[in-house]
Amino acid sequence: MSxxxxxxxxxxxxxxxxxxxxxxxIPEGSLTALLGPSGSGKSTLLRVIAGLESPDGGKVLIGxxxxxxxxxxxxxxxxxxQHYAAFKHMTVYDNVAFGLAIRRRPRAEIRDRxxxxxxxxQLEGLAxxxxxxxxxxxxxxxxxxxxxxxxxxxxxxxxxxGALDARVRKELRAWLRRLHDEVHVTTxxxxxxxxxxxxxxxxxxxLNEGRIEQVGSPRELYDSxxxxxxxxxxxxxxxxxxxxxxxxxxxxxxEPEAGSEEAMVERVVHLGFExxxxxxxxxxxxxxxxxxQDDVEQLELEPGQIVHVxxxxxxxxx
Amino acid sequence: xxxxxxxxxxxxxxxxxxxxxxxxxxxxxFDHGFSHAWHAVTTPAAVHALELxxxxxxxxxxxxxxxGIVMALALVRGRLPGRGLLNAAVDLPLALxxxxxxxxxxxxxxxxxxxxxxxxxGLKILFAFPGMVLATMFVSLPxxxxxxxxxxxxxGTEQEQAAETLGAGPFQTFRRITFPxxxxxxxxxxxxxxxxxxxxxxxxxxxxxNIEGRTQTLPLYVKxxxxxxxxxxxxASSVVLAMIAIAVVVALRALHPREEAG
Numbered sequence: 200m201s202x203x204x205x206x207x208x209x210x211x212x213x214x215x216x217x218x219x220x221x222x223x224x225i226p227e228g229s230l231t232a233l234l235g236p237s238g239s240g241k242s243t244l245l246r247v248i249a250g251l252e253s254p255d256g257g258k259v260l261i262g263x264x265x266x267x268x269x270x271x272x273x274x275x276x277x278x279x280x281q282h283y284a285a286f287k288h289m290t291v292y293d294n295v296a297f298g299l300a301i302r303r304r305p306r307a308e309i310r311d312r313x314x315x316x317x318x319x320x321q322l323e324g325l326a327x328x329x330x331x332x333x334x335x336x337x338x339x340x341x342x343x344x345x346x347x348x349x350x351x352x353x354x355x356x357x358x359x360x361g362a363l364d365a366r367v368r369k370e371l372r373a374w375l376r377r378l379h380d381e382v383h384v385t386t387x388x389x390x391x392x393x394x395x396x397x398x399x400x401x402x403x404x405x406l407n408e409g410r411i412e413q414v415g416s417p418r419e420l421y422d423s424x425x426x427x428x429x430x431x432x433x434x435x436x437x438x439x440x441x442x443x444x445x446x447x448x449x450x451x452x453x454e455p456e457a458g459s460e461e462a463m464v465e466r467v468v469h470l471g472f473e474x475x476x477x478x479x480x481x482x483x484x485x486x487x488x489x490x491x492q493d494d495v496e497q498l499e500l501e502p503g504q505i506v507h508v509x510x511x512x513x514x515x516x517x
Numbered sequence: 518x519x520x521x522x523x524x525x526x527x528x529x530x531x532x533x534x535x536x537x538x539x540x541x542x543x544x545x546x547f548d549h550g551f552s553h554a555w556h557a558v559t560t561p562a563a564v565h566a567l568e569l570x571x572x573x574x575x576x577x578x579x580x581x582x583x584x585g586i587v588m589a590l591a592l593v594r595g596r597l598p599g600r601g602l603l604n605a606a607v608d609l610p611l612a613l614x615x616x617x618x619x620x621x622x623x624x625x626x627x628x629x630x631x632x633x634x635x636x637x638x639g640l641k642i643l644f645a646f647p648g649m650v651l652a653t654m655f656v657s658l659p660x661x662x663x664x665x666x667x668x669x670x671x672x673g674t675e676q677e678q679a680a681e682t683l684g685a686g687p688f689q690t691f692r693r694i695t696f697p698x699x700x701x702x703x704x705x706x707x708x709x710x711x712x713x714x715x716x717x718x719x720x721x722x723x724x725x726x727n728i729e730g731r732t733q734t735l736p737l738y739v740k741x742x743x744x745x746x747x748x749x750x751x752x753a754s755s756v757v758l759a760m761i762a763i764a765v766v767v768a769l770r771a772l773h774p775r776e777e778a779g
Contacts, residue, residue, distance in 0.1 A: 251678055251681070272682065278678070278679065284676050284679035287698070297693075301680075
């Protein structure tokens with residue numbers, strides 16, 4: 200197990216700068232998310248760490264070793280790809296055994312290790328199946344077992360749940376979190392889904408246009424975003440002029456209060472416990488408020504109704 | 518209604534253009550009985566022609582298989598400049614008339630050609646075995662490349678990258694991951710290459726000198742017999758060629774149902 204240090208890494212593809220002088224430290228044993236929109240450079244950064252892309256400048260350290268010039272196969276990383284990268288012509292068993300077979304480990308050791316891993320990823324009964332006979336979620340768990348088989352110092356996951364449907368994705372997130380608590384291998388997960396990042400990771404690195412915008416815990420990012428981009432990327436946000444406010448910090452009342460403004464209810468969207476209220480202010484700006492079902496019932500909100508709006512915990516960025 | 522038009526139209530076209538002529542060769546070959554036909558294909562010249570044909574194929578096919586796989590990898594995975602040009606060049610043997618291929622070899626290796634001097638050093642290319650192999654390799658070159666390229670594109674690079682992160686070197690990755698994924702395409706390409714190598718007439722005829730019992734392949738032998746008014750011998754040898762072709766096609770169908778491979 201080892202921490203990772205990325206120092207001043209730059210990567211260009213035909214004139215497009217995917218990573219622009221990026222430096223970041225991933226603590227040993229942590230579960231870190233690289234979060235950003237598509238094209239932000241998050242996957243490129245992961246592939247540079249894996250050794251699948253070589254940077255145009257800068258260094259990558261795994262543990263205390265400079266691995267910048269080392270090929271992927273010598274770095275001791277385990278990688279999981281968005282589309283599983285399952286070896287289609289091999290059984291689940293042979294897929295998981297691949298890294299050990301390459302290392303010419305004794306047959307008995309391979310057998311024990313593969314079965315141990317299949318148990319860990321809950322695929323015990325499926326060793327003789329082929330990837331085509333598995334569901335997406337099972338394939339991805341197989342890919343994880345395969346990556347873990349060689350006892351990597353670092354586990355790299357490139358949008359691992361991106362190709363799965365919403366329900367399976369949620370299950371696997373929780374499962375990955377528990378797995379990490381068991382295995383404790385330094386793990387980086389790339390995702391464009393802020394909810395996934397916040398649910399799974401202890402540390403989040405927010406990337407945008409090849410640069411790092413902020414590094415911090417989910418709470419830090421949410422409560423004290425460093426800039427406008429992070430504020431609007433890690434959760435829904437209202438922007439009124441230069442001020443930003445989260446929908447759950449928008450308070451509604453039927454009577455005017457100190458600092459409140461008038462707005463008209465445009466739409467009320469019931470999402471179960473959460474209710475979203477779309478508002479139109481007198482100056483033409485739109486506002487989203489997040490309330491609970493109880494709140495809405497008490498206020499008896501109807502479209503067309505005039506309410507009084509007050510925002511708390513507003514933020515401005517210079 | 519239109520379904521039947523299409524069905525019988527296609528069948529009729531196939532029957533008229535393919536089955537009828539080939540069937541007729543079979544029919545005429547056994548016109549004078551089986552023993553006559555057997556005798557015609559077991560003359561020393563006929564046997565030598567068959568052996569020569571198979572020997573040329575035995576060299577050209579493995580050579581083009583290895584080249585084809587390497588070339589396909591270079592075209593799909595490589596980052597070499599001028600790939601488009603290379604890709605087009607691979608198709609050249611399909612576009613060029615085989616006679617032109619043969620003549621170009623004659624020009625290159627013949628007296629006064631750039632490589633014509635080789636003959637003076639005891640390396641006789643033209644009107645000899647090496648020239649015939651070269652001509653056959655030329656015309657049968659594209660098949661493995663053309664079969665393997667689309668499959669390589671389709672499988673993508675993720676599996677290879679996964680193998681790399683798991684510790685596999687380039688050769689191990691090829692042997693354990695890439696090759697198993699393209700093996701049916703390679704097999705299909707080998708079958709097509711074999712069929713073309715065995716049947717080639719034009720290019721080989723231009724460079725062989727067509728000496729009976731020495732530089733005469735089976736297709737050349739068939740033509741020679743036909744020209745010499747030994748029609749029974751020509752038909753009987755044609756049947757041998759046709760049988761090899763049919764065996765190759767059957768082998769192909771047996772190897773893998775193509776529709777399933779996609």
